Amino acid sequence: MDKLEMRHTLLAAKARKKLSWDEIGKAIGMSPVWTASACYGMNSASREVAHKLCDVLEVDTEVADALTAFPTKAWDEAIPQDPFIYRLYEVVGVYGETLKDVVQEKFGDGIMSAIDFTMEVDKVEDPKGDRVLLTLNGKFLPYKAW
Template sequence: MNKVEMHHLIMAAKARKGFSWDDLSAAVGKAPVWLASVCYGMNSAPQEVAAHLCEVLELDAEVATAMTAYPVKGWDQAIPQDPLIYRLYEVVGVYGPTLKDVIQEKFGDGIMSAIDFSMHVEKIEDPKGDRVLLTLNGKFLPYRSW
């Protein structure tokens, strides 16, 4: 089973059972964004997490095996059409150079890790319209000289 087939089976089971990512996160003890990334095939899960999630979703061991396989992390280079994903690209396009400059001013010449990394999504209620709070938390990795 490949990651695409795995994803479709997981999403169908999630919908059939009426679970949210928060529900599944609580069931397996992992953050919702990380768990969703595993289910989308962009990360691999430890065997015990994959087995537990498959138990919760009533999926067979073949799905768990696919979840433990190392992914190929790539994405389509085309501009995304989904409005939410497009807006995230827009944020990086508009603010990317600014964030790079501010981060390097505070930390020095380097990058933010996407490996030693966590991400969280929160809903902030606001009378003018609810707000999305994204927290990106990555280790700073300085460039080294030799």
């Protein structure tokens, strides 16, 4: 079973069991964003977490093997088209240079890791329209001179 088939199986099971990413995440002791990304095939799970996930979603343990496989990460569109994802791309385009300057002023020459990295989604209720709060948390990696 490859990641694509795994993903279809897991998303179908999630729909069938009417569970949210919050509920699944809680049940397996992981955050909802990571849980979703593992089910989408963009992160590998430990054996233990994979089996818990299969239990929660009541799918075959063969799926657990697919969950533990190391993914080859890829996305279809170099410039995303879906408006939700495009807006994130636009933020990187519009604010990338700004963020680089603000972060490097605070931390020195280096980058924010996308590997030693976590992310969170929160909802801030607001009478003028609810707001999405996206928190990215990555280790700062200083460039090495040698």
